[in-house]
Amino acid sequence: MPYDSAATRARLLDAAYAEFSARGLAGARVDRIAAEARANKQAIYAYFGSKDGLFDAMLAVRMSTLADAAPFTPEDLPAYAGALFDALQANPDILRLTQWAWLERTDVTPAEIDSHQSKAKAIAAASSVALSEARAMDIFILVVGLCTAWSTTAPALRALSSQASHRAAVVAATAATVSALTAAD
The missing domain is CATH 1.10.10.60 (Homeodomain-like)
Structure with a gap:
């Protein structure tokens, strides 16, 4: 062979x-x-x-897989939040893997910075109001935090809410966050 x-x-x-x-x-x-x-x-x-x-x-391959499963849509962040939440629930080891990376590595690569900055720029560009890149980055960080919160919450708390209910809350919270932070800038 x-x-x-x-x-x-x-x-x-x-x-x-x-x-x-x-x-x-x-x-x-x-x-x-x-x-x-x-x-x-x-x-x-x-x-x-x-x-x-x-x-x-391996991390690059898995992050690419995650990006394919939840394409970034700066013009519709609530839809992106729902897709990211779904992708993380379908692939829980991706979140665990990123947590290991955060715990064991203190360095941030230029590629990671560029990736996040490009998303903030895309959010600012897609906004219907003038939005600073710093405010757009705040929005992106909050959206990612909302999407990962379910998986990183204690199992006893997750047992008190359904995954579907939490997903709906993530989408609604993302819409409210975008609304509040674009009005405040």
Whole structure:
């Protein structure tokens, strides 16, 4: 059977997703990732350079998948909030993975900054009122916070509300936030 490097790389990324989301960057083990991917441990270093490089590549793939599942719509932020909420509920390990990254890494990459700034600029451009980029960034941060709140809330509190009810609240709160913060600028 011929060697398929693309398939090996994909298996490594999938195994890394499971390992990193369960154990974080510090707790993840290259041996477990390689074994789960049915690959040689050296393949990780050949494809990704290091465990950190594998983490970065896997995170980029998963963030791209999340962006595809919840396309950013600055002209309709409540719809975006609903789509992002749905995507996070369908893929709870993505949120866990980002939380590990926030806990274990203090550096912010230029690509992350650019991504967030471009969203704030798009929100400002889509607004029907003159909106500063700083206010647009506040709106974006609040929308993301609303979407992630359900998953990061204590299970006992989540048990007191349905996921559908919370989704509706996220969409309504996003609409109210956009309305309030565009009027206040």
